[in-house]
Structures are given as C-alpha cells and as structure tokens.
Amino acid sequence: MKINVKHIAKLANLPLSVEEEIKFEKQLLEILSYVEKLKKIDTKNAKITSQITGLENVTSEDKASPSLTQDESLSNSKSNHNGLFKVPKIL
Amino acid sequence: MSLNTLSIKKAREGLSKRQFSSVELVRACISKIKERKNLNAFITVCEKEALEKARQSDKKIKDRIDLPLLGIPISLKDIYLTKGIRTTAGSKVLDDYIPQYNATVVKKLEDVGAIIIGKTNCDAWAHGSSGENSDYGHTKNPWSEAHVPGGSSSGSAVSVAAKMSFASMGSDTGGSIRLPASFCDVVGLKPTYGRVSRYGIVAMASSLDSIGHFTKNTDDSALMLSVTAGKDLNDSTMPSKNVESYESYLRRGVKGVKIGIPKEYFALGLDKRIKDNVIKSVKSLEKEGAKIESISLPNTEYATACYYIIQPAEVSSNLARYDGIRYGSARQNFGDEAKRRIMLGTYVLSSGYYDAYYKRAMQVRTLIKKDFDEAFKKVDVIITPVSPTLAWKLGEKTSDPLLMYLSDIYTVTANLAGIPGLSVPIGFIDDLPVGMQILGPQFSEGKLFQVGKAWENINL
Numbered sequence: 001m002k003i004n005v006k007h008i009a010k011l012a013n014l015p016l017s018v019e020e021e022i023k024f025e026k027q028l029l030e031i032l033s034y035v036e037k038l039k040k041i042d043t044k045n046a047k048i049t050s051q052i053t054g055l056e057n058v059t060s061e062d063k064a065s066p067s068l069t070q071d072e073s074l075s076n077s078k079s080n081h082n083g084l085f086k087v088p089k090i091l
Numbered sequence: 092m093s094l095n096t097l098s099i100k101k102a103r104e105g106l107s108k109r110q111f112s113s114v115e116l117v118r119a120c121i122s123k124i125k126e127r128k129n130l131n132a133f134i135t136v137c138e139k140e141a142l143e144k145a146r147q148s149d150k151k152i153k154d155r156i157d158l159p160l161l162g163i164p165i166s167l168k169d170i171y172l173t174k175g176i177r178t179t180a181g182s183k184v185l186d187d188y189i190p191q192y193n194a195t196v197v198k199k200l201e202d203v204g205a206i207i208i209g210k211t212n213c214d215a216w217a218h219g220s221s222g223e224n225s226d227y228g229h230t231k232n233p234w235s236e237a238h239v240p241g242g243s244s245s246g247s248a249v250s251v252a253a254k255m256s257f258a259s260m261g262s263d264t265g266g267s268i269r270l271p272a273s274f275c276d277v278v279g280l281k282p283t284y285g286r287v288s289r290y291g292i293v294a295m296a297s298s299l300d301s302i303g304h305f306t307k308n309t310d311d312s313a314l315m316l317s318v319t320a321g322k323d324l325n326d327s328t329m330p331s332k333n334v335e336s337y338e339s340y341l342r343r344g345v346k347g348v349k350i351g352i353p354k355e356y357f358a359l360g361l362d363k364r365i366k367d368n369v370i371k372s373v374k375s376l377e378k379e380g381a382k383i384e385s386i387s388l389p390n391t392e393y394a395t396a397c398y399y400i401i402q403p404a405e406v407s408s409n410l411a412r413y414d415g416i417r418y419g420s421a422r423q424n425f426g427d428e429a430k431r432r433i434m435l436g437t438y439v440l441s442s443g444y445y446d447a448y449y450k451r452a453m454q455v456r457t458l459i460k461k462d463f464d465e466a467f468k469k470v471d472v473i474i475t476p477v478s479p480t481l482a483w484k485l486g487e488k489t490s491d492p493l494l495m496y497l498s499d500i501y502t503v504t505a506n507l508a509g510i511p512g513l514s515v516p517i518g519f520i521d522d523l524p525v526g527m528q529i530l531g532p533q534f535s536e537g538k539l540f541q542v543g544k545a546w547e548n549i550n551l
Contacts, residue, residue: 003438012407012437013414014430015423028435030493035396038451041458048453049460051298051328052509052533053285058327072191076418087416 001036003028095119095254099163099311102257106152106162113145113152113162113206116257120164120208124255130231130240132249134169135177136209144206151204159318161204166256168247169210170217170293171197176207180293181225181243182215184413184424194291195323196260196302203318208256211246215426216410217262217295219243220270220498223489224428231485232274234524238482241271244305248275251305258315259305264295265398266477266502268303269514273477273526276516277305278312278543281502283533284509285330287316288323296405297328299398299506309515309543313337316536332534340537345545346380348538351470355391356501361479364520369476369527372517375549376474376542384470388462391504393455398503399496400439400452407436431492460508467532472542475501477514477526505530513539515546 005025009016016024070083079086094116097105105111121138141164148162167173170180172190179185197207214224222230222245230245232238233253240249244261248271251259261268263281272279280303287302294300304319306312320334352373357366377383410433415421425433439448466473479500488495505512510533514526527546531538 005434008434008438008441011441012433013411013422014425014433016430020430024431024434027431027492028438031399031431031435031496032438034493035400035448035452038393038396038400038448038455041390041393041455043451043454043458046454046457048450049456050453052460053328053330055328055330060324060327068191073417075191076188077416078420079416085416 001029001032003032093119093254095123098307099160099257099314102163107157109152113148114142116162117141117145117164117206117208120255123253124209127233127253127255129236130233130249130253131212131228132230132246132253132255133166133209134179134181134212134227134246137176137207141206141208148204148206158204159314160200162206163204163257164206164208165200166209166211166247166250166259167197167207168213168244168259168261170213170262171260172291173197173207173210176210178210179227180216181213181227182426182429183226184419186420188418192291195288195325196319197291199319211250211259213245213247214243214428216293216406216429217243217264217267218406218428218432220266220495221483221488222246222271223485224426226426229485232482234276235482235522237484238523239274239485241274241482243267244271247305248272248277248279251277251307258311261303261305262292262295263301263303263506264299265402265506266499268305269477269502269512269526269528270498272305272514273516274482274524276524277307278309278516279303279305279514280312280316280536281505281512282316282320282536283511285328286332286511286534286536287319288326288329290323290325294409296402297409298405299402301506309540309547310341312513312543313341313540335537337537337540340541341544343541344379345376345542348381348472348542349470350376350381350383350542351386351466351473352383353386353388353391353466353473353475355388356475361476362481365476365479365481365525368517368520368525369474372527372546373474376546379545379549386466386470386473388466388504390455390458390462394459394504394507395497395500397452397455397459398499398507400448401456401507403432403436404440404449405436406432407440428492456507459504463508463510471531472538473530475528475530477501477528481520481523481525501528509533511536511539513543515543
C-alpha cells in the first residue's frame, strides 16, 4: 500500500513540513492497513447509508428573515476593504 | 453540604424556596473552578457575566417566575457558538474567534433561565478520545490527575464531575460524551441523531454529530434533554418527532423490560474487571424484573474501520471552510490530529479511492444499522461496556493514533446507526470510574432514562 502524502496535502490545501510528511505517511499507512479489514465483508447487495434520518429534499419557505449586518459579518475578518472581505488574488 | 454538589432538581427546589440564591450557586461553582484550576477544564470562565445573570435570576425568582433552569450555572463545550464570547473549538485556528450569534441550543438554554458559567476545554475540533489534543493543554481526570478524563468533551465531563457546573453540554460523534462520562463518574447522554439541533455548533462529521450533555444523575439528564430537544428550522437534518415527557419514564422501573447483551461487546480485548462489573449490574437489573437476553450484532468488528473512513471524510469536508479569510487563522495552525484526519478524509474521497474506501464504508454502515434494527425487534434496550479499558495514563497513547482510535470500539456503532446511548456510572476499579452503556432504538431516550434510573435506584 502506498500513500502520496505530498499530493494529498496539496489536494487538502494543507501546508506540511518535510518532517510532518514523513511522520504522517507512517501513521496514515497504519490506519489505512487497519481499515483494510472492510474488504473482508460481502457488500454486494448492501445499499449505501450516507445519513440515517431518511429525510429527503428538506426545504424552507422562500422568505427573507433578519440576518447579520455588514459590520457584524466582517467582525472576525483580519483583512477587509470598503465593507468587503479581502481575499488573495486567484487569477 | 456545598451548594455545587446538588443536583439540578435539588438546586431548583432550594432556589424557589429561597433557601439560597443563584448568586451563591454561581459563587460555589466559580470557587471550585479556581480551586481545581490545575485540571484545566475550562478555556474561558465567564465569572462577571455569570454573576450578573445570577443577580437577575434571583430577582426573577423573587417575582415567582418559574423556568426549568432558572438560576442554574451550566457550562458548554467550547465548540458551541456563544454570541460575544470567544469560541475556540480547542484550536489555535479559532484563537480569536468571537461568534456573532448563538447556537440554537445555547438560545434554548438561556430561554429557560440557564446561566453560562464558562466554555470547557476539549480535543481540538472534537477530535480525540482523551482530551489531549487540545491546543490549550490537556485536561486531567479529577479522580486521578495522572489519568486522562476521556474525550473529546473532556472539560465538560470534568466540570460536572468536579462540581464546577450543574450540567455541561458536549458533543458525541463517536463516543465523545459517553467515554468521558464513564471515565469521570457522571451521566452522559448521546441523543438520537437529529433529536437536538446542531446549528451553531462547530461541525465535525455532519452525519454522525449528536448534541448531548453531562449531568450528575439520570433525572437531570432527562430534564436537560427536555429543554434542548426539538425541531429547529436552521437544522434540516431533524425529523419531525415530538419531544416526549422524559420525566414520565423515570419512575417506571425495569419490570418486563427486555435487555439484550451483545456477545461481541464482551469478547477478547475487554478488561475482565469491567466485564464482571457490567454483568453484575445487568444481573441486579434482572433481579428487579428485567428480562436478559443474549444477542448478536455480527458486524461490530467492522465498526471502527467503517467509522474511521466516514468520519475523516466528513471532517475533511467540514474543515475545508477554514481558510482564514472570514474568520480564524491560516491552515498551518491546525494541530496534528486535525491534519491527520483532513488527509485521511481527502485520501478516501480522492479519485480512484472513493469506491474502495468511502463507498464501501457507507455500505458497511448499512449492515451495522441493520444489526441494530434486527436486535431491537427482540429487545427494548442493549447494555454494553462504554470502554474496553479503564482511563489510561496521560501520554500513554498520544504517539499511536490508531491505538487511540480503538478506544472508541464500543461507542462508534451508535453514531453510525444514529441511535441514542446513555452512559451511567457503575462503580470504581483501582480508584478509576467505570461506566455502562445503555443503547436503544432511534428516539427511545425515555426508555434509556427508565433503565438508567432503575439502576440508580438499586444503588441508593
């Protein structure tokens, strides 16, 4: 079994040091080899369960209700400009 | 007798008879928090605010206003959003986060008069079984400070066990209420998935997260559920089920109640002394008229593996929102355990691995749920140990994540099946507390309280 920690960390947008990559590779492989035991079960006829409530398509009424003010929304942001969140350049 | 040792019920009686004041209750709790500061049960203590609220409560009591928790100091795991009060989730990523709104449960508790005395320590993001993953230092077991209190709702369990608060709200995604309850000698309830609103509580694994609480006894546990349960339009995963009168179950006794004992939970790996204690407790319920039946939950062996795929998958998705832009700080500030789970989850969801891991785990989840469905056709409740071992020494499992994960072996099943579980204290071994787990079908919390209370009555 193999796991490309560098690739996974990139997918997860998680900056890791080289030491962390080495440490996590070993630990993740141990965990993955433990969960291998699921391969022993016959799941051919088993449906999937992604949630157990049985609820489907829960919607709410399309009605406006009070929400946070602009100042409140920005109150935890370390970087904002003219009442907007400031984000890193992506293009 | 110190006021902070009272149950909620007794404290409410004393308050309404004006035998003591809410200010005195808050002072008694605060002084215990200060006296045992070394347990590190709290991240934030709201002394000034709680005292002010207590003064207001005393006025209301004088005016004969009667509310279920009026004047009662409680604590909240630091993953409950509290308007204007710092909420860290035990992680430095949220070190300076001040929520702009309250979780639904916080609002419900305040509406019935509860006083928030502080925010309790926990494993960061509720990831852990020992309380040692907190970025704010580990919490210690109040019965033996060299041992873990259990996690992830570590500070919540300790705050009730050490009489620092009358009840504490926690969260249980794979055992995070039941395990610390059993390690700290308090009652812990993991309600049915969807019984209590998750809105405004930092999400760990959204299909598994259950919102529950710690109390000193079963009566108080029933009382707490009766005020926290119920539909919330802000949480779309809540079935429309009426909130029952849980109190009415407490005096029913166990005559004729069918209790299932699943052989898989008493197999190899379980400390023999714990096994003997649980069996002894079941026998005493039998003497009170309960019917004991041996049952099998054949897929139990696969539950932990199933859980450690589904849970990290959902964790990786939930923690993706922390980008340090709208709140919190950058992703390198995640601790080791969060990083491990984010990567494990990302891996099992990634292209080429989804079917082999995530899809397969969701199929196994169906089989585990079916085991319980079948079992509950034969019995009313199931009784098991909470943990295969006693509370372990601080530091003992921190370098071995897999070993730590395996401590949840008897608790993750209830989260996968969405059923409720109650952990009740059954005594001490080597001066460390032991708990017993009572499981029931979805929305059968009343039945769990019934059995829990019958057990307490035997031990009076």
